[in-house]
Amino acid sequence: MNATHEMIQVINLRKKFGRLVALDGVNLTVRRGQVIVIIGPSGSGKSTLLRCINHLETPTEGEIWIERQKITGNQRQLNAIRSQIGMVFQHFNLYPHLTVLENVTLAQRIVRKIPKSQAEAIAMHHLERVGIADKARFYPAQLSGGQQQRVAIARALAQDPKIMLFDEPTSALDPEMIKEVLDVMLNLAEEGITMVVVTHEMGFARAAADEVIFMDYGKIIERATPEVFFSQPAHERSRAFLSQIL
Ligand code: ADP
Ligand code: MG
Secondary structure: OOHHHEEEEEEEEEEEEOOEEEEEEEEEEEEOOOEEEEEOOOOOOHHHHHHHHOOOOOOOEEEEEEOOEEOOOOHHHHHHHHOOEEEEOOOOOOOOOOOHHHHHHHHHHHOOOOOHHHHHHHHHHHHHHOOOHHHOOOOHHHOOHHHHHHHHHHHHHOOOOOEEEEEOOOOOOOHHHHHHHHHHHHHHHHOOOEEEEEOOOHHHHHHHOOEEEEEEOOEEEEEEOHHHHHHOOOOHHHHHHHHHHO
């Protein structure tokens, strides 16, 4: 594969919290347009991996490259690099005192200094993309959890990121709201956005993932297409995990 197609490269990444080894030598390449789903038990290092890619955590050792830019040890460019990566969390973290529209325009207006009318036009475009433009003037508390999470996705998209990271985006939602969020994510996957998604939604993994990665104890144990991973997982620990959640 041509090197220019590599969107994310993680090389021998280690992350320690005190004596605890959260990531223990992770190597990962994500190509442009790929959708990678990461699964694994609680505490296996999934969130820490995403947070290192986004530089919310500083790696103890190893390198991370976004396209051909090395982000580890590149403090000066940190904000520029971070703005290329959209992140969606389990908890949507919308500002309660701002409307939906204000939540989505905030970063553009403050960080990117885009004029209000232009920022609003961009925001409305992305709110339409996630099917929630009609709620632009509402406050977060007036929306369901699924709607709030779609707003959070629109907010990330409004930064025009090269990569979208999702950390258990449906785990805090009531069951009936999970599908509306997964459907939005499926659409983004089909549009060819590079995505790394931590989720327990195996239906999403089967439908959207180019590859599934199974992590345990801070390591990538297995990496395979969903077809192979779900029908014939190679490792004992992957099999044990799947038997618990399927
Ligand atoms: P996962 O997302 O797979 O559940 P995490 O990446 O959140 O796992 O955590 C991996 C390990 O690192 C866990 O043992 C967790 O307790 C620990 N950890 C994560 N963040 C911190 C932190 N900020 N300080 C100390 N330990 C942490
Ligand atoms: Mg986590």
